[in-house]
Structures are given as C-alpha cells and as structure tokens.
Amino acid sequence: MGSNWKTTTTLADISERIGDGLHGTPKYSDDGEYYFVNGNNLESGAIVYKDSTKRVGLEEYNKHKKELGSSTVLVSINGTIGNVALYNGEEVVLGKSACYINLKKGISKEFVKYILSGYLFQEYIQRCSTGSTIKNVSLKMMRDFAFRIPDTGIEQDKAVELLKLLDHKISLNNQTNQTLEQMAQALFKSWFVDFDPVFDNLLASVDFKLENLENRLPDELKQKAQRRLAALDSLENAAECKASLIALDHELQAQTQAAEQVSEKAAETPVKANFNANPKILAQHANTHAHFPNEFEHNEQLGWIPKGWDIKAVSETIQINPRTSLSKGAIAKFADMKSIPTSGYMVDEIIEKAFSGGVKFKRNDILLARITPCLQNGKTAWVDFLKEDEVGFGSTEFIVLRENNNISFPFIACLAKGDSFRAHCMQSMVGSSGRQRVQNACFDSYYLALPKSDVLKDMFTELTKPNFKKMTNNKLESESLTKLRDTLLPKLISGELQIPDVATDDETVD
Structure with a gap:
C-alpha cells in the first residue's frame, strides 16, 4: 500500500x-x-x-x-x-x-x-x-x-474500515456505560424519589382496588397511585406481580399481628420472617418490598414521604468538600474541568503534575461542577482513577461529594445527576453573569427522605456497585483501543503499515 x-x-x-x-x-x-x-x-x-x-x-x-x-x-x-x-x-x-x-x-x-x-x-x-x-x-x-x-479512494476506504472496527467497539462500550448509568439512576429514582415500592405495598394492601383508597389518600397521592397502578398493569407478568405483592402484604400483616401478641421483651428482638419461603412471593418482592412501608406521612420539607423514614439535609448525609491532605509539590493525578463529561461519569485525559493548588479528592468521590455553564451542561464525574488512599486534585470549580456512613458513592452519583438536586444547586448560584457559582449553603436546605434502617441503603449499593465497576472496565478497554487506533493512524498515513487486499468470491486464492 x-x-x-x-x-x-x-x-x-x-x-x-x-x-x-x-x-x-x-x-x-x-x-x-x-x-x-x-x-x-x-x-x-x-x-x-x-x-x-x-x-x-x-x-x-x-x-x-x-x-x-x-x-x-x-x-x-x-x-x-x-x-x-x-x-x-x-x-x-x-x-x-x-x-x-x-x-x-x-x-x-x-x-x-x-x-x-x-x-x-x-x-x-x-x-x-x-x-x-x-x-x-x-x-x-x-x-x-x-x-x-x-x-485512491479504495486505499482510503481500506484504512477507514480498519479504524472503524476499533471505533465501533469503543462506541459499544460507551453505549453500554450509558445503559448501566441509566439503570442505576432508574433504581435510585424508583426507591428514593418516587417511592414506587411503597405505592406497590399500599396498593397491595387493598388488593389493587383504587376505590378502597378513596378516603385514605389526598388527591396528590391518589394521582401517583393511579400512575403506579397503570405502570404495574403494563408489565407482561402483571397478574403474577400483583399476586406476589398481595401475598407479601398478607405475610407482613401476619408478622405484625404475631409481634403484637408476644411480650414487650420478645418484641424487642422479633424473629425475621423468611418471605422467600412463600412460593407465591417473587424474590424481588421478598428481598426489597418487604423492607418498605405501605403508608405515607406528611413532612413539612418534602411533602408525602414513606412512613417512618427520616428527613435529613444533604450536608448531614454526605461529606461536602471534606478536608484532604496533599503536600505542595507532590506529584499527583490531575483532572481539569475539560476532562469532566457532560453525560456519564467517566473522566478523560488524566495527567500527573506537581500539586500547586486546587480541589483535592480521593477514590470514589463524586465531582460536581459548581460554575456556569458547566453545571447546566451536566458536568459530573466519579473518581475511579485513583488507588485506595491515593489523593488527586483538580479545578477549584469542583465541589467534592464523599461517602458518609451508609451513603455510598453510587447513591451520591445518582443524587448528583438528579434533576431536582441540580435545579436546587442552580437556584443557589450567585455572581456575575456567565461566572455564577453554587453556594455550599444550598446543601443545608436540600432534604432527602431516607429509611432509618441501613438495609435498603446497603441493598442499593449492592445492586448498583457492579454497574459502576463495569463502567470502569469498559472505559479502560476503550482507552486501550483508542491508543491502538492512534498508534495505527500515523503508520497508515506514512504507509508503514500495509493493509492486504481481501480476496473476493470471484478471485482465486493460491
């Protein structure tokens, strides 16, 4: 060639x-x-x-x-x-x-x-x-x-086809990561924003007959219950799903009645029911819905929330810009605003240089852009490129969100992408036009409804962490393929690498 x-x-x-x-x-x-x-x-x-x-x-x-x-x-x-x-x-x-x-x-x-x-x-x-x-x-x-x-165009096309094979795999990895992110965000929204399992349990308690809820719910919750019932009815296994939720409700009622009949001392350590033992109850309901209530209560900050759940400000729940040490002049990984994606969580173009200032972060921190228009454009990232106990640094225009107690990085990552959370941050911005910044005080006035028990929070982490791990693996593979493509390109341009012709059906191959 x-x-x-x-x-x-x-x-x-x-x-x-x-x-x-x-x-x-x-x-x-x-x-x-x-x-x-x-x-x-x-x-x-x-x-x-x-x-x-x-x-x-x-x-x-x-x-x-x-x-x-x-x-x-x-x-x-x-x-x-x-x-x-x-x-x-x-x-x-x-x-x-x-x-x-x-x-x-x-x-x-x-x-x-x-x-x-x-x-x-x-x-x-x-x-x-x-x-x-x-x-x-x-x-x-x-x-x-x-x-x-x-x-010739033929030779150009041969080079393009080789490079496109690599690009196709990179594109597939990107699409897979987008799907994995959407799955995690959908679960977060279902459990901690829309409270779908609570509505499921509530509907199951009246055998999915909305008329039986007529006098029990305000109009706002009635409308949400109607939408949730329509979503359940659209499932291919709607009948099986409803039967499972009704069976779970009966088991929960029986457990509650049994607990009321024992002494107060025994009630302090009740025997946990094995809902999986009931063949009518689907595993997904036995493992998840059993930990959600079937009622709502009104809260001044958030309106209607699952009964018995706590209300906490974001600043109480996660660490905002936590203190992190990094010596001046120390060589560390650096991420600037340009490397933060507008969609997805994967950081591009990490470099190493001497620390001279900037926001410091650790592995599994979430980076949120605090300045216009970066926040509006969706710039949010997950720090997956550091080792345990390694410290990196980046733009002063990052807000660092860090895990705290049982609030894990997948939870924080999904929260940071939520429309309501981002809108709240934007409303707090002050400064001249085009250079407005989020005020940290806004995290004191954004509230979350969280279960008192850590079971659901731990379960959410267990279900979503594999998604984030797969995202990292896909990113690393794409980075290797990109390096290969960028190595091949100059060799193709120089003519050093020759692409052999592929014989057609009409040609004789010796």
Missing part, C-alpha cells in the same frame, strides 16, 4: 473550499427551527445540540447558511479547538468557531475525519494556535496543514 500514498498534501489541496461561520450574532428566535452551531457543538464526530444552543428563524438561516454537503467535515477552531464532526445534512447556521471543509470528489470524509482527530493534526493546532486565554486557529493554518493520503 505504501507505493500508493502521496508524499505530502495539504487540506487546501484536497478541498473545494475551507471557511468558517458567522463572525457576529444572528437574530435569535426561541421558536426557530434552525440551530446556531459553534465549535462546542461538535462532539464525538457529530453535531450535538445542547439546551444552551441558540436557534434562529428561516430568514436568518437563509441569510447566513453556508454551502455544506455530503463531503463536508467540521472542525472547532476558536475557544474549544480540535473537535471534529461529519456534516450529515443538518440545517444549521455556523458560528465563527466552526470551520467547514468541503472536500474534493474522491476524497473520503471519513478518512479526513481520522486525520484531523489524530495526534498529528491535534499537535499541529495546539502548537500553531494563537491566544493565551481563548485559543484560535486561523483558516490559513487549516489550509496549510500537511499530511500524507492514499492516491
């Missing part, structure tokens, strides 16, 4: 046009159908719309749109530099921080995407960019970037 590669070419040589977006501000429209896209909208090889992405109307779109097509590659060149995306027909207006490259016929945009995502181009723009605070890459720098490329 090496003989089919040009010695050098430039982006200008292989492009019909290289330009950037609007140098100015369009007239925004909240009802507009067209997005105003800048470099920070280019993520993971695609254009990504965020909650903060502005929109424009048809007139502004027609006035400022660029000639983009199926051969267009986009690169961020101002502020956030080096993000690469393929244009896929989105109707957008580009801002000045988005560079577009319209490639000539016969040039694979997938191959160029890999070139621009690789070390050679990324090192080039970091070295050549101007600006100390806000980095900028000029269009001339873009046009002058030199590299090697196969003469």
